[in-house]
Amino acid sequence: GQQLNQSPQSMFIQEGEDVSMNCTSSSIFNTWLWYKQDPGEGPVLLIALYKAGELTSNGRLTAQFGITRKDSFLNISASIPSDVGIYFCAALNAGNNRKLIWGLGTSLAVNP
């Protein structure tokens, strides 16, 4: 079945550093979403991408929808302690199937 390969699995960085994570797949998608999950909470949408090649920013976060429609990346600039959490990518295909495909997450730890 379809699956997303999200990497890295975990990261431990110093405050102020930039972060980059990505998701790849062998399948083509029409939508890429990036979520953040804080401990004990539900995932919260960070950025939504709907067009191949699209580059979208949300504050210190920037995400891109790969031109092949098979991948996406998320960058966080100048990390701060509250960036700690698990980041998930998710993708939706072109059909009427409403099922999001999820990556396994990137766990981010920031050392103040």
Next chain:
Amino acid sequence: NAGVTQTPKFRILKIGQSMTLQCTQDMNHNYMYWYRQDPGMGLKLIYYSVGAGITDKGEVPNGYNVSRSTTEDFPLRLELAAPSQTSVYFCASSRRHQSQETQYFGPGTRLLVL
């Protein structure tokens, strides 16, 4: 807007007991979803609904049932709780507009089956 609300926040069940996890959204979204998240893992889709009266199985539907009698509510039923159903359960909703869609999540229900 309260968004997606879930009750209860936490529950302990004995093996064989039943319970219903409640989910309500006030955003008039057509689509609703139930996921489970096991420790250190991603989200697995249990059931979903594209509108009132319509439900369909996701990736891991066994041991669960759902109903969608209204647009707002999408309860998840566990009939005979098993230890394998110990997990965190998330409800989500979305509305498709011009081929764009994002899912919004509730805070989760933590279930422990002993």
